Amino acid sequence: MKKNIVSIIAFMVTLVMLSCEKPLNTYDSKDSIYFNDAARLPLFSGEVIKDSTIVSFSLAKSQDSVVNMVVSTTGAKSSQDRPYNLTVNTSSTAKEGVHFEILNKSFSIKKNQLKDTVKIKFLRKADMQTNTFLLSFDLLENENFITGMNNKVTNQTTGKKISYINYRWYVNDIIKKPARWLDTYLGTFTRKKLLLMVSVLNIDPAYLDTSVSIAEMVAYAKYMQRYLNDQKLQGNTILEDDGSIMIMGPSVQ
Numbered sequence: 001m002k003k004n005i006v007s008i009i010a011f012m013v014t015l016v017m018l019s020c021e022k023p024l025n026t027y028d029s030k031d032s033i034y035f036n037d038a039a040r041l042p043l044f045s046g047e048v049i050k051d052s053t054i055v056s057f058s059l060a061k062s063q064d065s066v067v068n069m070v071v072s073t074t075g076a077k078s079s080q081d082r083p084y085n086l087t088v089n090t091s092s093t094a095k096e097g098v099h100f101e102i103l104n105k106s107f108s109i110k111k112n113q114l115k116d117t118v119k120i121k122f123l124r125k126a127d128m129q130t131n132t133f134l135l136s137f138d139l140l141e142n143e144n145f146i147t148g149m150n151n152k153v154t155n156q157t158t159g160k161k162i163s164y165i166n167y168r169w170y171v172n173d174i175i176k177k178p179a180r181w182l183d184t185y186l187g188t189f190t191r192k193k194l195l196l197m198v199s200v201l202n203i204d205p206a207y208l209d210t211s212v213s214i215a216e217m218v219a220y221a222k223y224m225q226r227y228l229n230d231q232k233l234q235g236n237t238i239l240e241d242d243g244s245i246m247i248m249g250p251s252v253q
Contacts, residue, residue: 031075033084033145034164035137036115039072039152052168057124058175059205061198066103069118069137069167073109073145082144083108086118089136094171099123099133109144120169128173129191135169178208185221187249190240200227221252 038051055065071084086107094100103119110116120135141147151161177189187193198205201220212220225248231238238246247253 030144030146031073032149033071033073033109033139033141033147034149035139035167036070036072038162038164038167039149049162051163051166052170055122055169055171056176057122057128057171057173059178059209060124061204063124065122065124067120067122067169069120069169070115071107071109071118071139072115074149075114077112077114078109080111081108083142084116084145085140085142087138087140089138089166092134092136093131094122094133094135094169099125099128099171100135122169122171124173128171130174132170132172132174135171137167137169139165178205178212179210180208180212180217182214182217183249184251185217185249186224187221187247190246192241193246196238196246197224200224218252221248224248225252 035051037053038049040049042049053067055067057065071086073082073084084107088096096102100123101121103121107118108116118137139145139147147165150165151163154160154162175191175194178194181189183189186197194205194208197203197208197220201223203220208217228238228246228248232245240246
């Protein structure tokens, strides 16, 4: 019996020694990559977090617009740059070199950082006046990152989700009627009339959307009607796109 006990102890010691010779298996987990705007916390109560953004040139004077798209990663900072895989989704209708340019030469989370900023330049084109173009981006896994943090259910009833690894930009130049536009002074809203006012009065169209006062609007309307009348007297009657004579509102006639 004593001999058997000694044999068992010797066998167990051998197993322990063999196990010590094996390298320890460590859990090597890659960090997740995701679009920051889709996963961030709300800036204020009631803010709706989205996985898309609308860019409109409708009330802008500029011919291009540069936007930032922030890519973030989970985990700890690294002492070296970590490239990530960003691609344009095939569902995109915006064309590179025509409607947009990506200004970054490469994509990587820089050393000692957890975020990277992708700069996209949208180019104002005539076809944007009647169409909204889609630019969709995907984050894909590579040797540095996984896409384990991929979406979140925002509505349990409908199953609606917000994606953390697909981000969409919608861009157009479909002009809208400024919020403070009053027909009684400025007349029926048209794209052509708004652009003429911007040119003649040298005002920012966004100002008519957010800040213009009633007194200013009356002054603008009276000035524009005098301008239209003067042009007509000079034999240059300004017409709307439908062929009708451009006029301001009834309160300034």
